Amino acid sequence: MRHMQIRISWPAGHLTATLDETPTSKALAETLPISASANTWGEEVYFDTGVRVALEHDARQVVEPGTVAFWTEGDALALPYGPTPLSRGGESRLASPCNVLGSFDGDPRLLSTVRDGDPIRVELA
Template sequence: MLGVQIRISWPTGQLTATIDETPTSKALMGVLPFTATARTWGEEVYFETPVSPAPEPDARQVVEPGTGAFWTDGDALALPYGPTPISRDGECRLASPCNVLGRIDGDPRRLASVRDGDPVRVEHVATDRA
């Protein structure tokens, strides 16, 4: 499963993310596609998912912009693209330690066009198979 891509789309845009193989990502991939309601928190977009994984040993609270993370306290994907209300010195500080899933492909600031309450769809990216 290493390097699987997902597409995240909302009314004014979309992006892809490359997901690494972790217990959380396996659970998440098993429920795709799904639609959720976006929430924003500073320069982070998050939304609930149909899975409830446990925190992983390498869960982190401070991540790089564009990290795909899973907030286990809220059963939500967390996609930071800049500082949150609890950040220090411009870092991406999540609400609590999150399981790291992978990275957004390209510029994570595209998430700035997501509005609180937007519908968000998460799905596999189709791959060509010969």
């Protein structure tokens, strides 16, 4: 399986992530770079990508913190770094099942510095 790296930047920092080769990651890569406005939901950052894809067969709602996921219902990247309002215990529970693209290379808790409305940029690393 081939991998690609993306860089996600916001005013207070940046992280790189390694993505697996999936139909969703390929569709995302074809649209990069993208800029969006960040939203936060508990310990998750999400933002619109303008990419429309179908839910993949291995989509999951509960993922590890630091997972790069794609929320098909919102055409958005969903980046959990801890519990969300739907979580039970310390798990990262997304709003609904999401396509799993990969994971962050560094500490995903850096995402805690993202504020609602922050400009976010995603590009190939």
